[in-house]
Amino acid sequence: MTTDAPARPARTAPTPGGARTRPGWWNRFDLHGSPYLFIAPFFVLFAAFGLFPLGYTAWVSLRSWDLTGDAGFVGFANYSRLFGDPDFWNAVVNTLGLLVLATVPQLLLALIVAALLNRPLRALLVFRLGVLAPIVTSVAAVAIVFGQLYGRDTGLVNGALGLIGISPIDWQAGKLSSWVAVSSMVNWRWTGYNALIYLAAMQAISRDLYEAAQIDGAGPIRQFRNITVPLIRPALIFTVVMSVIGGMQLFTEPLLFGQGDVSGGSLRQFQTIAMYMFEQSFQNFDYGYGSAVAWMIFLLTVVVGVVNLLISRRLRGGAQ
């Protein structure tokens, strides 16, 4: 592609500003065609492995599949079956419950940590690196370590609770306890990351605003509520949206928390929708039903996202 071959005779008069050694058609192509060549790899590969599967999911979800393969067109039967399927709704409830438990504390904590980091401190880099460290651990690693920490008989969490007189909890057994355990993994992994995003937004706020507020007699808490939070709203929305998308696809943490059991505990107490999709597709080989579940994940993500946006818009309306 590099075309600085020196000894090629010019076939056309040198265009002003153009290369002397290349023919005109080449120059025209280089200027107008090459941008498409530059972006083509992305679009070709994305169409093949991103877009096509997505459309194909819709088609597959309208067909029936079993162990022997494609068993024909069934229309919306998979979807109507979904609405009467208690296991599916159980997974929806679990996913939403986990979403709340994993998102709310995470973002609140991140906000606090960011506010604290946004001051002249000693060893700032150490603190920043420290809170970000969890992000490099894989989900599988987190699930393994936390699975041990939450062990019924040998876990450190129960050991610590024992110190304050609480008898050992079988974290996997109950709905709420398993949700707490699973969501704590998510919270641990992502709090520092979100804190850095908030911190960046906070650092973009002009100091003058705080000084003016101080002169008006506003204390640090009021400054935080009335200046910091409204001004970092774009960052807040960004993190909420990302957490929702991540939360709706929660899979690995609950899977490994239950020793790799895709049904999420004996009573499906922590089976998420993504796990249910996996169970239907890759254990029961019901690709059609699994694809219908996949589309429901997408729809639910959109719904939850829109609800979130409405709430945050309302919050702004209330603050002004």
Place this chain on the structure above:
Amino acid sequence: MKQRNTLVYLTLLVSLVLSIFPLYWLFVVATRSNDVIGQFPPPLAPGGNLGDNIQRLFGPEAEEAHFARGLLNSAIASICVTVSVVFFSSLAGFAFAKLRFRGRNALLISVLATMMVPVQMGIVPLYMVMVKLGWQNHLQAIIVPFLVSAFGVFLMRQYAERAVPDELIEAARLDGCSTFGLFVRVVSPALRPGAAVLGLFTFMGTWNEFLWPLAVMEADNPTVQFSLSQLATQYYTDYTLMFTGTLIATVPLLLVFILFGRQLISGIMDGAVRS
């Protein structure tokens, strides 16, 4: 004021300890034997068993986990995906930021739209595509579908917009530089810091990917995370074995993090300001 500062440091210290402790605990258990499990208060000093544990992990005892194979597969896949994503994203990002062509805005918007779609949703049909191609349980199944990334294109476009001055491009064109020559000689050097951050994120993401390898690979040809889940399900009573595997799977990323942590932080913070 003094008191308040103490409180700030104390709170930060607590969050620091909470962030680090699980990682430290991982290290402690991996260097000891199974006796430590269930001890309370737990031992907090590392022991001397790490070598033995590593030998067990790669020995016949844990052969079901195929850990060495998993490490190799993940290393190959992560390197291929990272190189490819960084290259194609820089190319497309540069084109979107600095070249004029018809349909540019519409195409850019379509890139942004694809960022919103959860990729995991397509794993069932993607799996069926793999079956058609005969790629199940082959390494290319975890590489080829991820050679490009909409996020990467977006990130590099944002970076190129600021990092490459238009005058530089004009000057190179006047000197007779072709567009690709421009990319190689003028644009790439300017994009390097942005590309480094994208590379870090991509490497971490591929190394840590779990759901897709679990779907498309088999236990005898796993990725490192798949192999960890095998350890966690087949040997779930043997905590030191699990923890040693987890430690080894985490160490490469921790090293990268310690070496490039500063850039990673500024990458995340830059992205946040821009979004």
